[in-house]
Amino acid sequence: MKTFFDKKGISHNFSCARTPQQNGVVERKNRTLQEMARTMINESNVEKYFWAEAINTSCYILNRVSIRKILNKTPYELWRNRKPNISYFHIFGCFCYILNDKENLGKFDSKSDKGIFLGYATNSKGYRIFNLKNQTMEISMHVVFDDLVTNKEDDEEILKNQEITSNINEASSSQPPPKSWKLVGDHPPEQIIGNTFDGIRTRQSFKDNDNNMAMISHIEPRNVHEAISEESWVKAMKEELSQFEKNEVWNLVSKPQGHSIIGTRWVFRNKLDEEGKVIRNKARLVAQGYNQQEGIDYDETFAPVASLL
Numbered sequence: 001m002k003t004f005f006d007k008k009g010i011s012h013n014f015s016c017a018r019t020p021q022q023n024g025v026v027e028r029k030n031r032t033l034q035e036m037a038r039t040m041i042n043e044s045n046v047e048k049y050f051w052a053e054a055i056n057t058s059c060y061i062l063n064r065v066s067i068r069k070i071l072n073k074t075p076y077e078l079w080r081n082r083k084p085n086i087s088y089f090h091i092f093g094c095f096c097y098i099l100n101d102k103e104n105l106g107k108f109d110s111k112s113d114k115g116i117f118l119g120y121a122t123n124s125k126g127y128r129i130f131n132l133k134n135q136t137m138e139i140s141m142h143v144v145f146d147d148l149v150t151n152k153e154d155d156e157e158i159l160k161n162q163e164i165t166s167n168i169n170e171a172s173s174s175q176p177p178p179k180s181w182k183l184v185g186d187h188p189p190e191q192i193i194g195n196t197f198d199g200i201r202t203r204q205s206f207k208d209n210d211n212n213m214a215m216i217s218h219i220e221p222r223n224v225h226e227a228i229s230e231e232s233w234v235k236a237m238k239e240e241l242s243q244f245e246k247n248e249v250w251n252l253v254s255k256p257q258g259h260s261i262i263g264t265r266w267v268f269r270n271k272l273d274e275e276g277k278v279i280r281n282k283a284r285l286v287a288q289g290y291n292q293q294e295g296i297d298y299d300e301t302f303a304p305v306a307s308l309l
Helices: 002-009 025-044 050-066 075-079 151-174 209-214 231-245
Strands: 094-099 111-121 128-130 136-140 141-150 264-272 276-286
Touching: 002 111, 050 075, 050 111, 094 136, 111 141, 128 209, 231 264, 231 276
Parallel strands: none
Antiparallel strands: 094 111, 094 141, 111 128, 128 136, 264 276
16 A cells, blocks of 8 residues: 555655544444444354454444434435335344245245344345355345344253253262153063063054964865865855854845845855965855856955945
8 A cells, every 4th residue: 555655646644543533434334333343243153254244234324323413314314315214123143944945845844044143134035144044145035034043042042951961960970860760662561461572563563364364265166065074165165154153244024025136145264364374264145136247247245334424
C-alpha cells in the first residue's frame, strides 16, 4: 500500500492507537460491525472461521433495524422507500434442519440434514445454512429453525451429561448397584428344564421320524377300495370323519321325495415337506358336483371360506 500511495502521490495519515473517537464515520461503522459480529460468534459458539458470515449478517441486520435520528428511518427504508420486514429473522448460529431434496432417499432415510444458520442470502429470499453432513454452505428456503438451541447450549448440555455420567460411574465403582438395576442377558439357570448343553429343541425334534415314516404310505390310492387296505389311509379317513362330527358338518335326515342325492367321494393326497418327503397322508371327503368330471377338474378341491363384508 505504501508503494501505491507514493506512486499516486497520496499522503497516508494515521490516528493514534486505541483512540476510536478519532476515526471517521466509515471506520466507526467497521468497528460497530466487528463488535456485533464478535458478540454473535461468542454467544452462539460458532467457529471463528465463520467471521465473514457474521460480518455480513451484522450488516444485513443493521441496515434493517438501525434508525437515523434526523430522518427517523432505517437505511433500508431510505434505499427502497418502504419499511423492512423482519419477521423472518432468526438467531445467528442456531441449529436448523434443511430439507434434503437433492439425493435419492430410501424409504427410511432422513429427509433433512442438520445445519447451522449463518445469515441471509443477498440476491434471494433464502437462508445461508452450513450443512453439517456435507460440510458445505447452502442457500435454501425449506428450513426449520430451532432458535432455542445453539451450539453453546448444546455444548453445555453435553458437558452436563458428561458430568452426570462421571458422577454415576464414580458411585458404581464405590458400591455395587441395587439388584433391580442388574440386567440379565441369559435365561435364569434355575428356570431351565433339562441339560443346557443339548441346545434348543423344537416340537418337531421330539417326534420319532423313523417310526412315523414307517406308518406313512408313499403311494396315493386311486379309490377307497385300495385305501382301506393301508392302515395309514384308514387312519386318515377316520380323522376326516371325526372332524365332521366335531364341527357338526351335517345332520342325518330322510331322503326328500322327488329329489336326487349328490354322492360323495374320497380324495387321497400325500402331504410333502420342503424337501419333497412324504410327511402325512391326507384324506378328504368331498361331494360329487355335477359340473366336475373325473380327469378334467375333479381333482380340484376347495375349502369353504367366509366372506367378510
